[in-house]
Amino acid sequence: MYIYGGASAADHEKDTEKHTVFMKRIEAGEKIEADDWMPDEYRNALIKLISMHGISEIMGALPEKEWVPKAPSLKRKLGIMAKVQDEMGHGQLLLRVAEDLIKPYGKNRENIMQDLLNGKLKFHNVFHMPTKTWADAGIVGWLVDGAAIISQTNMLDASYGPYQRALQRICQEEVFHAQHGESIIMALAEGSNKQRDMLQEALDRWWSSLLMFFGPASATTTGSSKQEITTKYRIRKSSNEELRQAFLDKYLPRIFSLGLTVPDETIHYDEANKRWEYKQPDWNEFKKIISNNGPCSKQRLRLRDIAYENNRWVRQALAPQAVVS
Template sequence: MTNQVSFDRLTEEEKYVHFMQRIESGEKIEADDWMPEEYRKTLIKLISMHAISEIMGALPEKEWVPKAPTLKRKLGIMAKVQDEMGHGQLLLRVAEDLMTPYGKSREEIMQDLFSGDLKFHNVFHMEAPTWGDAGLIGWLVDGAAIISQTNMLDASYGPYARALKRICAEEVFHAQHGEAIIMALAEGTKEQQEMIQDSINRWWEALLMFFGPADASTTGTSKQDITMKYKIRTKNNEELRQDFFTKYIPRVLSLGLTVPDETMHFDEGQQKWIYKQPNWSNFKEIIKNNGPKSKDRLRLRIIAHENNAWVREALSSETNAG
């Protein structure tokens, strides 16, 4: 590798070529390394959105902590909520390092969320009115998250790849937690089985949209090509969605459940799942914070942020005093 003095003498174009050579050879980029603005901004947007989604994603399940049917279930879902908040804080720290050249901090990330400039994942705008929803979030939503996140375990940006290793390990337990709830309900009464089916019916479109549109023409925006160019991830949106179907459709059917799509089947000739596209207009509305629970969850996050300002101020004072 060139030393720092000789590297500084390179033109921006030469630095970019050198950067891409590092990525192609499998090297990890660190926070204090030179990187193209497009790479840095793509990472900031991706990791900030991931961080905020971990935090906002805890809110639908937080609603079920006091309502879970047994003490064991209360403890399980409470531990899961704590894990998700921890994931969010870890990722905010990774994003902060990338934002240092711009003089921005995690406080500004939160303000971007409150202003609507930063989005959180579409699935976490949904309602969770039943215990079946609490189980489905762990089973299928976290299952989808594992498929998406393991695709980035070897991301070219080192701090993100290392954070994902810890997050994915814990998400496996979350998926098992959700699956345990679903299995208990599936082995229960007819009403409990109907509860699961109702949850699948209501969440199906959100699950299809979890991975994003197949291409930019669907919604007008797509960053998948950029993330693949920089080896942040290796598969596109549709490949990830197909992986989700392959893993979970057989499991859903094995429980005597169905998906609300009469066209769904695996085409042996094309070697892929055929399915009915979700209404991508709904997706565009949801990511504009016009989903079923968007406003309520944002309001809850704002209240918590304001009520706990004194904790951040106290910690900041201790840090400055030290």
């Protein structure tokens, strides 16, 4: 889905001139809009990033949705239900932004969803994982959404205007989601020994996935990495490792202050280099998970497929009707 366009030899010189003007606009801090000319590399980077972000918001609602009927109180049910609704709204907003980018190629949101269901479009590693206990709902809200805030605020000044404006709203709502998760965590941390044990067990299971959240530190494929491309075009500012270090800086002191531990005996703060040293997660496992071979990958995709088919009649009813001559 993601490799589109490409100038012919005859158009190459004109596109080179356009690219020079385009880069000057970005460097001057201007925002690129959907109808503006943009290099294929820039458009494809945006399509891949925003489609994955939008789909991950939708797929991310599934593990939390499982806890709506099982939440321990009416207040908690209402809180997690509102969070699920927000995440689905974020997904729809982002897919609308992605749709504008793929329209020139005759594509729409239907194609994005089909790419998810046939395995061409990946979704975030954390949403392939099971939520076994109520503590998992807290970890997702506090630490997964906390990681998302760090990643998304890194793009709050993205050069692509529609995405930048969508992120303004999404990040504001994600703050409430993180507070929702923190509330669950605090209640468990201050609760019974059984509740604290449940919280520690959940953190142990999620730790590797949380480190993987930001992706590998360096490129693992040939050619320019996604990090290099998105930084070059000022879509993002920081590298994967810089984002991971920001996450560790923010959350490790909070985790330790609650008397919790992380499953890494090597983790420590290197004063000389001003960074956290930690045991690298298994990046081969990461590739396996995001290739839809994680613990809950097939189950979550099946749920999404069923929902998509069950609601096909709604899309058909809302679609513009063909003119009958």
